[in-house]
Amino acid sequence: MAAPSELHWFKSSYSGGSGTECVECAYTGDDTLIRDSKVTGGPVVRLRLDTWRGFTHAIAHDALR
Template sequence: MTAPSEQQWFKSSYSGGSGTECVECAYVRDRTLVRDSKCQGDSPIGVRAQTWQAFTHALKRGDLALR
């Protein structure tokens, strides 16, 4: 996998508007990388593309409770 610093990171639309709860994502081949924007030096979590897509679709449908 390519080093996280070389990825095109974007802020999740589900991140808090206050700037204190920011999730960033980057697409890499067959994975989506996820990280906390305040901890950019830490290793991101890699999720299979199909799993990430199922997760985001469930969020959009309201199938998952956000707390």
């Protein structure tokens, strides 16, 4: 895996404008990395890309209630 600073990190288009509640994601082949945008050197959560897609699909379709 590339070092976290070498990855293309991006924020959700739904992130608030205040910058206090954002997560960032980066894709690495078969994985999605997730981190707190305010603590870029902190912990990173790694999910398989298919797991991440299932999660975001469930959110988009309100299936997590």
